Amino acid sequence: xxxxxxxxxxxxxxxxxxxxxxxxxxxxxxxxxxxxxxxxxxxxxxxxxxxxxxxxxxxxxxxxxxxxxxxxxxxxxxxxxxxxxxxxxxxxxxxxxxxxxxxxxxxxxxxxxxxxxxxxxxxxxxxxxxxxxxxxxxxxxxxxxxxxxxxxxxxxxxxxxxxxxxxxxxxxxxxxxxxxxxxxxxxxxxxxxxxxxxxxxxxxxxxxxxxxxxxxxxxxxxxxxxxxxxxxxxxxxxxxxxxxxxxxxxxxxxxxxxxxxxxxxxxxxxxxxxxxxxx
Amino acid sequence: xxxxxxxxxxxxxxxxxxxxxxxxxxxxxxxxxxxxxxxxxxxxxxxxxxxxxxxxxxxxxxxxxxxxxxxxxxxxxxxxxxxxxxxxxxxxxxxxxxxxxxxxxxxxxxxxxxxxxxxxxxxxxxxxxxxxxxxxxxxxxxxxxxxxxxxxxxxxxxxxxxxxxxxxxxxxxxxxxxxxxxxxx
Numbered sequence: 001x002x003x004x005x006x007x008x009x010x011x012x013x014x015x016x017x018x019x020x021x022x023x024x025x026x027x028x029x030x031x032x033x034x035x036x037x038x039x040x041x042x043x044x045x046x047x048x049x050x051x052x053x054x055x056x057x058x059x060x061x062x063x064x065x066x067x068x069x070x071x072x073x074x075x076x077x078x079x080x081x082x083x084x085x086x087x088x089x090x091x092x093x094x095x096x097x098x099x100x101x102x103x104x105x106x107x108x109x110x111x112x113x114x115x116x117x118x119x120x121x122x123x124x125x126x127x128x129x130x131x132x133x134x135x136x137x138x139x140x141x142x143x144x145x146x147x148x149x150x151x152x153x154x155x156x157x158x159x160x161x162x163x164x165x166x167x168x169x170x171x172x173x174x175x176x177x178x179x180x181x182x183x184x185x186x187x188x189x190x191x192x193x194x195x196x197x198x199x200x201x202x203x204x205x206x207x208x209x210x211x212x213x214x215x216x217x218x219x220x221x222x223x224x225x226x227x228x229x230x231x232x233x234x235x236x237x238x239x240x241x242x243x244x245x246x247x248x249x250x251x252x253x254x255x256x257x258x259x260x261x262x263x264x265x266x267x268x269x270x271x272x273x274x275x276x277x278x279x
Numbered sequence: 280x281x282x283x284x285x286x287x288x289x290x291x292x293x294x295x296x297x298x299x300x301x302x303x304x305x306x307x308x309x310x311x312x313x314x315x316x317x318x319x320x321x322x323x324x325x326x327x328x329x330x331x332x333x334x335x336x337x338x339x340x341x342x343x344x345x346x347x348x349x350x351x352x353x354x355x356x357x358x359x360x361x362x363x364x365x366x367x368x369x370x371x372x373x374x375x376x377x378x379x380x381x382x383x384x385x386x387x388x389x390x391x392x393x394x395x396x397x398x399x400x401x402x403x404x405x406x407x408x409x410x411x412x413x414x415x416x417x418x419x420x421x422x423x424x425x426x427x428x429x430x431x432x433x434x435x436x437x438x439x440x441x442x443x444x445x446x447x448x449x450x451x452x453x454x455x456x457x458x459x460x461x462x463x464x
């Protein structure tokens with residue numbers, strides 16, 4: 001049995017919270033640079049350049065890319081042969097978020113649903129556990145902002161609508177979201193499983209490097225077609241008009257029930273923050 | 280693109296009438312940050328006929344809740360939040376003298392009508408550019424509701440804050456016009 005101390009996990013989570021929020025991934029930077037070339041609107045081009053400048057300031061001056069430093073979403077892959085010592089795994093992760101958001105000067109954005117009273121330390125944390133073979137321990141921190149999360153939806157389509165119906169739902173969702181999720185966005189799509197699994201697939205698709213296609217050529221083709229249709233909507237950077245509405249569409253799929261066709265769209269703004277560590 | 284217009288708060292009717300959608304503006308002076316929970320409280324005060332924590336006449340509200348200021352900085356990241364959530368409250372504030380709002384995303388018809396009727400303007404700031412936006416904020420002070428944390432009302436002193444006019448007093452809507460121009464469907 002491999003042992004990992006709770007304190008090691010806490011410190012790792014703390015560091016990941018801070019780096020995820022201040023260092024925009026190179027994949028997003030490259031996608032934005034490509035978008036500057038593609039954009040026809042002068043104002044849109046200017047916005048994209050400012051997002052790149054913003055990422056540079058955040059990285060160099062160690063301040064958040066966006067003031068909405070998000071709900072801390074944590075994905076854990078824990079080997080069957082790993083044992084956490086000196087505390088519970090959940091408490092260790094929660095304490096890491098607490099420290100990261102305090103020591104990193106990150107915004108505490110979590111509140112009671114009715115009174116709207118802030119919990120004060122950006123906890124609780126949304127944690128997804130995956131038990132895997134062996135003795136590896138991988139942890140991913142993916143802070144999710146409220147603006148783009150608010151534009152996300154899950155639906156249960158009728159199987160008869162097929163791929164065409166799925167595409168229509170995704171494009172319609174992006175169209176209705178308009179400027180709200182801070183375009184250019186990354187559109188995460190989960191197809192199949194059950195109601196909650198579709199949403200999780202959509203969220204997990206956002207962890208893929210921006211623009212990497214799904215390994216299945218049929219799904220990759222749908223991603224490409226959807227991106228083209230979305231970028232014809234004219235929404236553009238910040239929704240003020242332009243050719244670049246989304247940087248990528250990522251689809252993850254698994255089989256569904258014979259009666260169902262669940263589809264989830266999880267919209268992500270350009271601040272596609274996720275950092276991971278293997279302990 | 281045209282040269283940006285320099286504007287200083289408080290804004291007058293003449294300032295606002297001269298603005299058209301698509302105009303780029305560099306805003307200086309004092310503005311106030313307020314978002315969801317603060318708006319709920321401001322409108323409750325108005326309905327109860329009680330005084331507000333700041334005088335609304337001619338003022339500009341920035342829909343923004345910053346990240347905490349690290350040592351040596353006046354504020355952390357400070358970009359706009361999505362404006363539609365303030366739509367239920369904005370017409371009341373506009374009717375009581377608010378002249379400008381800064382946020383991101385489109386407004387509903389009630390807000391647009393109030394802007395035309397009472398002469399107010401809506402500016403879009405770049406969402407997701409919180410680090411960059413913080414550069415135009417010189418100083419901050421929490422003036423109400425500190426218990427709301429990031430949602431407290433702050434008095435901000437700004438210098439050349441880069442904005443674009445998204446809705447003007449003439450009924451123009453850049454979110455509609457801009458998309459129309461680039462739509463290929």
